[in-house]
Amino acid sequence: MILIIGAGMAGVTLARYLHSHDIPFRIFDQQSQFKNQGFGLTLRSDTTAKLLPLLGLGEDDFATRVAVDRKTGKTNTFLVNLTTGEKFAAASFKEGASSRDFRTNRERLRGVIMGDSAGRVEYGCKLRLFSSTTSGVRAEFENGMVVEGSVLVAADGVHSLIRSRLLPHCVPQDWDGVMVNGTCRFSLAEWDAKIRPHIQDAAVYPGFGDQKVLALTIYDANWDPEIGYVDVSWGLSRRRKEGNDPLFVRYGDRSFDKGSAPDAFWDEVEALPPKDLVEPFRTVYEDVRARGDRTIHHQLVSMLIPKDDLLAELQSDKVVFIGDAVHDWSNHAGTAANAAIQDALALGEVLNGNRGLEEYYEERYPSWLGSYEKNGEDFQTLHRPMSEWRALLDVQKAGPDNTELNQTAAHAAQL
Incomplete structure (x- = not known):
């Protein structure tokens, strides 16, 4: 059972992939009901x-x-x-x-x-605690619900509770x-x-x-x-x-x-x-x-969790990060949303193929690093x-x- 925390663009894309491939999952969001995701974004042709x-x-x-x-x-x-x-x-x-x-x-x-897969989102579920078990991971929510799964997917955005608990030193930087x-x-x-x-x-x-x-x-x-x-x-x-x-x-x-x-x-x-x-x-x-x-x-912030930290948490806590929980480039050029969708698709492919989850990071990290390094520079160039x-x-x-x-x-x- 894959446990997805967060029903933003990354979380719902992964949910759709898992649903389409009959891979067991549950997806949770702390909002009490569906929340409008905002205005618009430029979808790149490679993402499409x-x-x-x-x-x-x-x-x-x-x-x-x-x-x-x-x-x-x-x-x-x-x-x-x-x-x-x-x-x-x-x-x-x-x-x-x-x-x-x-x-x-x-x-x-x-x-x-x-x-x-829209009906699969469990709203009103704010994560309180999570811990590793012998078979995977256990998650407890503020509403009292407790669930267990094989992997916890942190898709809970730039203010990720999961990241702040496991990697408190990884804080988004102002630019x-x-x-x-x-x-x-x-x-x-x-x-x-x-x-x-x-x-x-x-x-x-x-x-x-x-x-x-x-x-x-x-x-x-x-x-x-x-x-x-x-x-x-x-x-x-x-x-x-x-x-x-x-x-x-x-x-x-x-x-x-x-x-x-x-x-x-x-x-x-x-x-x-x-x-x-x-x-x-x-x-x-x-x-x-x-x-x-x-x-x-x-x-407006920049953030990218170091690769070594990601691999360490994958091994010790059975947690994998996608979307703005692992990287953030604010709203510049729509790169964050495109990256979130591609993260989810890449992770879905790894899960569907029963491959090691570290392969997901090996595939996606070079792209994250390139966008992270250009983020503030691109903004200054445009302005x-x-x-x-x-x-x-x-x-x-x-x-x-x-x-x-x-x-x-x-x-x-x-x-």
Whole structure:
């Protein structure tokens, strides 16, 4: 019996794999009921290719079910200067990206992945204690339930209780960035009049300024002529300011309210000022405070458990880590969610083949290490000073195949 703690993207993907291969498992989540997983994420083509055989879906069918616009989820082909409207080409230098990458609605993606295994999630089960036994592992929950299994899978996220108990020295590290996201809704009439003329059929539309990025992405849509709407996720991200930055949040800050942006954020948006932004950013950001949009204030961190620690805990405690419990790269470029899905599929293959669980770590660790090492660097590159953006724009105008452009701006499109 495989015991999965956590029903986020990694946990439910593993549950679907085990369910499809008739491998006994139970999956637990501390939430009392299903919780919306947030806005959207860019699903990479290599992740999709690994996921589709499990789901039994064709690529087009899958896309219409989970794409943010319920069509193609087309990603951006350029970034826009927020004040001049100049377009900075992106598609030609997306390092590691593919034209088949697309933007997905996180909640619908989770639902499609779960499929028939959705009813297997046991909600309201917060882990209290766990220990190894002669045959595997024993888990006790705060509701009094006790279960035993052969392996405990830690899929309980960046604030993993399992990791904090077994590896208290492995703590996510802060890095110098700020990110706030919010949502707003447009009727189809408003969308056609105010937004579509500027973004056309793209689902992602990012703009850059001096050490900051403002991004607009569709995260859901209903195209019914009478009741249709388009839900937009907007975001502001930037480098951390020197000295006291009121929007910078440390990982250890327990007073932090993720679901409510502080007043300093609204003040910062108004100080842009929105009226000086090009469309459609002006439309979205000009009345953002008055609309009272739902917001998420992110803690930006990096973390990767050392491989030796992972192997040691596997042997001594029969615990294996997947998703944000073992690695975290915040929300940059959607790499964490893609990694979580691929972690679950890789672990499922190992379990299905009755192979040693250490093979899972041998397969996945090189990819984790590469993303971990680039995390903060990628963020700083994307949020470069305006002087550097202008230099790159000049290079772009000089020729589309310029080597410097390809090397220095590769990460700018990874939103």
